[in-house]
Amino acid sequence: MAYVKHLTGQHEEALQSLKEAEDLIHRERADQRDKRSLVTWGNYAWVHFHMGRSEEAQTYLDKVENTCKELGSPFRYRMECPEMDCEEGWAMVKCGIQNYKNAMACFAKALQVEPENPEFCTGYAIAAYRQDYNNEISLEPLRKAVRLNPEDAYIKVLLALKLQDLGEEAEAETYLDEALTSESSQPYVLRYAAKYYQNKDCTDKALLLLKRALKELPSSAYLHYQIGLCYRSQIIQIKKGTNKPSRQDEVERLVQKAKYEFQKTLKLRPTFGLANVCLAEMQAELGQYQEAEENFQKALITKNRDDHIGQEIQLRYGRFQEFHKKSDDTAITHYLKGLQVEGAASVKGNLLKALENLAARRVHQNVRVVESTSLLGLVHKLKGEVNEALLCYERALRLTGEVNSVF
Incomplete structure (x- = not known):
């Protein structure tokens, strides 16, 4: 928070945030107060320097230098210790998806020194979970973190989600119940339990x-998005059920509710690409195709740090073109664009299925x-179905020859 306030020129407010951080360290890390305060003191020096207060900046630099000397560091302003690696790891976690791998490396380095440290294990497990889309890299770290932090409801709900992904429902429910009955249940715990x-x-x-x-x-954009x-x-x-006409009023009521939540999301976070997509889909449900197109275009030009999100946007825009705008050619273009992205296996599977169904329908028609x-041959090829791909390509060549013979 101090860094963000510094960037916006609110230097006094930044100093206040640093004071709050320092007070927290004194209360919660009394046994490691000086070591844990090094980063905060360095930030004090940084803010004072940018305010033109060189004497105050030097005071904090001296505190850093003296502490490093007392703790036996060979460097004037830096400590090589697991606590510093842990601090860097948390900073990386907070700074977005592109830093999760580096965060894992920081916590792993700290764990080499103290393998049973509860905080280091928690940080490593969280960083692993946040980039664990297609495998089990976070399962054992989460188990270990829960063992070392039995009162941490947040870690328990993450473990429940990972177990759910792996089909271990019974064990997952146990951890979920423990997380929700914890006295320390916080909004983040509720949010992940809702995801479950x-x-x-x-x-x-x-x-x-x-x-x-x-x-x-x-003011949480993410909560509005999830609602x-x-x-x-x-x-x-x-829509999947029966008696669809009799429930049309209910569908329209839910569409309006969803539309409101996605609009609220985008008001709070204008660059939330998937929220644009969801809003566009609700507008399409209401026949508001021009508004839907505008929101899809906003999503398509949004820079996504995670490839599977860009892949998902291409898929859903393709569906909009195919089923609402009745433009197969545009749909095909965007399905193919999605397949060019190295994203999640599940999204790739949905893209291939959409492309296969569209191609098969066109052949039938x-x-x-x-x-x-x-x-269709390309779809089979991308799915690894070589024989089926060859049959399709041979049929296409045969059809080409038949067309040419007519002329």
Whole structure:
């Protein structure tokens, strides 16, 4: 917070944030007070320097230098110790998805010195979980962190989510219940518990938890986004069911609710690409195609630090073009763009399925059959189905020959 305030020119407010940080260290890290304060003192020096207060800056630099000397560091202004690696790891975690791998490295370095340190284990597990999309790199770190931090509800709910991903529902429910009955349940715990219920299509339970969290964090763009996703899931469930016409009023009511939540999300965080996509989909449901197109375009030009998000945007824009705008060519273009991105395996699978269904429909409807058959061949090739791909390519060549013979 101090750094953000410094960037906006609020230097006095930045100093106040640093004071709060220093007070926390004195209360919670009394046994390591000086060592843990080194980063904060360095930041004090930085802010004072930019305020033109060279004497105050030098005072904090001296405190850093004297502490490093007392603790036996060979460097004037730097300490090589696991606590510093841990501090750097937390900073990396807070600074976004592109830093999670570096955060893991920092915590791993600290753990080499103190392998059973609860805080180091927690940091490593959280950094691992946040980049664990397709494998189990966070499972054992999360288990260890829970063992060393039995009162930490946040770690327990992350472990529950990972176990759910792996199909270990019974064990996952145990950790989820422990997290939710903890006296220290916080908005972040409620948010991840809601995600657990969303994954189970228990959207009513998810909504209750998200609304509880929102009371404590009313300006959270992410919470508004998740509430919107719950309404979106309810819409999808109704559409999959029977008696659709009789429930159209309910669908429209949920669409309006979801639309409001996604608009609120974007008001709080204008560069939230997936929120633009979700809002566009709700607008498409209401027949507001021009507004939907505008929001899809905003999402398409948003710089996504994670490839699987860009991949997801291409998929959903392709679906909009295929099913709402009835533009197969544009849909194909965006499905193919999505496949060019090295993202999540699940999203790639959905892109291939969408492309396969579209191509098969066009073949069945006798629409540009050569091109559509070749497209089916490409899908089979990308799925690793070599024989099926060859059959499609041979059929396309045969059809090409038949067309040429007519002329």
